[in-house]
Amino acid sequence: MNTAYAEVIGDPIAQSKSPAIHGFWLEKLGLDGSYGRSLVAPADLPDYLARVRDQENWRGCNVTMPHKQAIMPLLDAIDPLAARIGAVNTVVRGDDGRLTGYNTDAGGFLEPLAARLAEKHYFRMARVLGTGGAARAIVAALSDRGCVIVLAGRDPAKARALLDELAKGTDHHAIALDHFADPTDFAFDDREDCLDLIVNASPLGMAGQPELAFDFSHAPPGSVVYDIVTHPLDTPFLQRARAAGFATIDGLAMLIGQAAEAFERFFGVAPPREHDAELRARLTA
Structure with missing residues (x-):
C-alpha cells in the first residue's frame, strides 16, 4: 500500500512552516504518511496538477503565494466558502482523481477566538488593518460571526469594495490606514459584554517591512489584538x-x-492538538 502523501506548493516555498507542522502531527499519531514541499513556478502549475491527480497516494496540497487565485480555474470543484473568498489554500484529491479547492484560512483565523465567539455579546466590532488576500478571508469569517467591520487600507475605495463584496450586512465602514496612526480621545463603550478586535491582516511589521503605525488609543477597553x-x-x-x-x-x-483543518482533509483524522505547546516550542526553537 502506498504511503499517503501531501505537500505545500508555492514560489518561493523554502520558508513554509507547513512541513514541520504536519510532520509533527504525523509523528505524534504514528501515521504511515508524509508531508513535504514543492517549488512550483506559476508557469508550471497546470503541469503540476495534471501530474499529481493521477498519483493515488497524493492526498492533496496546501497552496501559498502566488497560486491561491491562479489555481482555482484548474480545479474540478471549489468549496462555496473558498469561492466566496476568491482564494484556495488547500486542494484535496478524491478517490476518483477529482481535485477540490478549499480555504482554511477563515477557519484557522477564527479558531483561537472560538471561546470568545461562543459567548453572547451586546455588540461585536473588528478593526481589520489591510486589504490583501488574508484580509478577504478574515472579513468573510468575522462578518459571518456578526461583527461590524472597520476595514482600513491605504486605498479606502479598495477597502469599501472588499466590504461590499464579502461582508454580510450594510453597517461596515472603510477607512484610511493612517487614520489609526495618530492618537484619539474618542470615548469608547466600555461595557463588558462588547467584543472588540484589532486585527493586523497586512504584511506591516513582518521582517523587512515597515512597522505598523497604530496608536492604541483607538483600541476600546478589553480589546483583543x-x-x-x-x-x-x-x-x-x-x-x-x-x-x-x-x-x-x-x-x-x-x-x-x-x-489542522487541512490535515484532517488530507489524512482522514484530526491532528493531536493536545500537543500544541510542544509544537509551538518546536516551531519557534
Missing part, C-alpha cells in the same frame, strides 16, 4: 499591545489552526 504575521512571531505591534494591557493572539495560532 491579533497579528497574523509569523516572522517575527512577536511583532512590535503585539509587544505594544501587551504593554498597553491588551490580550494578544499571534500569527502562529492562525497558521496552526488552518493547518
Whole structure:
C-alpha cells in the first residue's frame, strides 16, 4: 500500500512552516504518511496538477503565494466558502482523481477566538488593518460571526469594495490606514459584554517591512489584538499591545489552526492538538 502523501506548493516555498507542522502531527499519531514541499513556478502549475491527480497516494496540497487565485480555474470543484473568498489554500484529491479547492484560512483565523465567539455579546466590532488576500478571508469569517467591520487600507475605495463584496450586512465602514496612526480621545463603550478586535491582516511589521503605525488609543477597553504575521512571531505591534494591557493572539495560532483543518482533509483524522505547546516550542526553537 502506498504511503499517503501531501505537500505545500508555492514560489518561493523554502520558508513554509507547513512541513514541520504536519510532520509533527504525523509523528505524534504514528501515521504511515508524509508531508513535504514543492517549488512550483506559476508557469508550471497546470503541469503540476495534471501530474499529481493521477498519483493515488497524493492526498492533496496546501497552496501559498502566488497560486491561491491562479489555481482555482484548474480545479474540478471549489468549496462555496473558498469561492466566496476568491482564494484556495488547500486542494484535496478524491478517490476518483477529482481535485477540490478549499480555504482554511477563515477557519484557522477564527479558531483561537472560538471561546470568545461562543459567548453572547451586546455588540461585536473588528478593526481589520489591510486589504490583501488574508484580509478577504478574515472579513468573510468575522462578518459571518456578526461583527461590524472597520476595514482600513491605504486605498479606502479598495477597502469599501472588499466590504461590499464579502461582508454580510450594510453597517461596515472603510477607512484610511493612517487614520489609526495618530492618537484619539474618542470615548469608547466600555461595557463588558462588547467584543472588540484589532486585527493586523497586512504584511506591516513582518521582517523587512515597515512597522505598523497604530496608536492604541483607538483600541476600546478589553480589546483583543491579533497579528497574523509569523516572522517575527512577536511583532512590535503585539509587544505594544501587551504593554498597553491588551490580550494578544499571534500569527502562529492562525497558521496552526488552518493547518489542522487541512490535515484532517488530507489524512482522514484530526491532528493531536493536545500537543500544541510542544509544537509551538518546536516551531519557534
